[in-house]
Amino acid sequence: MTDTSASTSRMTNTGDTPRKPDDPCPDCGAAVPVDPRFATWCAACGWNADSGEPDPQPGRIGAFRIALARRHGEQLHEELVRDGDQLPRRDVHSVLSYALAGAVHLFTVALAVSGVLLVVLGWNTVVQPVIGLVLLVVAFALRPRLGRLPGDGVVLRRADAPALFTLLDEIADGVGTRAADAVVIDARFNASVSAYGWRRHRRVDIGLPLWATLAPQQRVALLGHEFGHYANGDTRHGLVIHTALRSLVTWYEVFTPARRNSRLVRADGLGELAQRAARPPAEAGLVRLAEALADVLMVLPRLAVLGVLRLLDHLTVRSAQRAEYLADRMAAGAGSSExxxxxxxxxxxxxAVSNDLRTQAIRARTRLPGVDPKAVEAGLWTQLAARIASIPDREYDRLRRVSVLRGHAVDATHPPTHLRRALIADGGQLPATVVLDTDAAAAIDGELAPAHTRLAREVIRDL
Ligand SMILES: [Zn+2]
Ligand SMILES: [Zn+2]
Incomplete structure (x- = not known):
């Protein structure tokens, strides 16, 4: 799912300009309704619609990926509107991306094999086994991760939540894919699917802050979208490419000079180990020279890794975005277009959701007079749902404008949210094929009650 950023909704702020309730729009003079919970803005000319903080500057990889996301998102939207659904084909891009990912993994294997050979064959030298061990450590860090279930998270199996799994089965059936094996409930404003273990069991992650605010059919749509990823041949969710991308990001971090992360070092409490000022000037000069030399030595491998990463991204982003659009269409087939x-x-x-949760967490922790922390905890998710449900259409209208202005899509694998919405809203309207009725919805809520309690406690403790 993952678009959580197009959201400058504030439950409390009224904008920066001091205004009287009846003031007209300063730009066009139109009447501007005031709701003290939200930003004041003009629907006629767009004045103050996007009054939030500017988006944080992404890093080098991030900026490149955001640009890719926009370009492909717009192109694909046009194509899908024109040509209708097309399942991803095995085109040149996908063949190349598998070849490249395969080469990344082969490189890791070669490191491991060289490491073993250096240790075994060079045993009576000192240098070779040491280099061999270094290579083995690096290969270990780069190994493809198969994924697993979180040891300390909220994990539900079929027997723990029969009503939830009945719904999941119906949706999986509808989009034509295998059922889920485990559900992980967490505190993200998101949902996702992934595979774990050698046998590629299927796991669905559901973030309670998102789930709690959705109407029953929207929950069906959310799960329909996630299962759509299994059904529509999304290569980036596949083992080979996903693990290769992860290995490349690890490489990139390895070759990035540690000094650039000096703030992190200080946060780790290692600051005193790097006190250059305490050294005599000549020695400090030598250290700087050594650092500069190390930088130069790392520049080439870093650029090479960045190049391969960008190439693999480029080769797969388009199919990943197509997969998102198609997953939305499958979601509409399950839960309805509406x-x-x-x-x-x-x-x-x-x-708005994270502000609300943070406010509640602070209320519960500061023990204000008249506030019962236990009651805040018990009502956390229902209160959140009620407050999000009370957001008026006018505020959604503003949020959608912000989404268009900023082209939000958090990460490059997702097309901008306003284009995803337009594709479904302007396309043929599909009715629901999976209906989550009141009884089933209540049964699922009952099964999730322990997760509600545990995550409410964690949110109040940690946020
Ligand atoms: Zn998705
Ligand atoms: Zn105006």
Whole structure:
């Protein structure tokens, strides 16, 4: 799912300019309604619609990926509107991406093999086994991760949540894919699917802050979208490419000079180990020279890794974005087009949701007079749902404008949210094929009650 950023909704702020309630729009003079919970803005000319903080500057890889996301997102939207659904084909891009990912993994294997050979054959030298061990450590860090279930998270199996799994089975059946093996409930404003272990069991991650604010059919749409990823041949979710991308990011970190992360070092409490000022000037000069030399030595491998990473990204981003659009269409087939549009609007409220949770956590922790921390904890998710449900259409209208202005899509594998919404809202309207009725919804809520309690406690403790 993952668009959580297009969200400058504030439950408390009224904007920066001091205004009287009846003041007209300063730009066009139109009447501007005031709701003290939200930013004041003009629907006629757009004045103050996007009054939030500018987006944080992404890093080098991040900026490149955001640009890719926009370009492909717009192109694909045009194509899908024109040509209708097309399942991803095995085209040149996908063949090349598998070849490249294979080469990345082969490189890791070569490191491991060289490491073993150096240790075994060079045993009676001192240098070779040491180099061999270094290579083995690096190969270990780069190994493809198969994924696993979180040891300390909230994990639900079929027997723990029969009603939830009945719903999951119906949705998986509808989009034509295998059922889920485990559900992980967490505190993110998100949902996702992944595979784990050698046998590629299927795991669905559901973030309670998102789930709690969705209407029943929107929950069906959310799960329909996630299962859509299994059904539509999304290569980036596949083992080979996903693990290769992870290895490349690890490489990139290895070749990035540690000094650039000096703030992190200080946060780790290692600051005193790097006290250059205490050294005599000549020695400090030598250290700087050594650092500069190390930088020069790392520049080439870093650029090479960045190049391969960008290439693999480039080769797969387009198919990943197509997979997102198709997953939205599958979600509409399961939960209805209307539910998907509602879901995509809800994704714009991420900031309102996290502000609300933070406010409640602070209320519970500061023990203000008249505030019962136990009651805050017990009502955390229902209160959140009620407050998000009370967001008026006018605020959604503003959030959608912000989404268009900023082209939000958090990460490059997702097209901009407003284009995803437009594809479903303007396309043929599909009815629901999976209906989550009141009884089933209540049964699922009951099964999730222990998760509600545990995550409410964690949110109040940690946020
Ligand atoms: Zn998705
Ligand atoms: Zn105006």
């Amino acid at each position: 539910a998907v549009v509602g879901l995509l609007d809800r994704l714009l409220t991420g900031e």
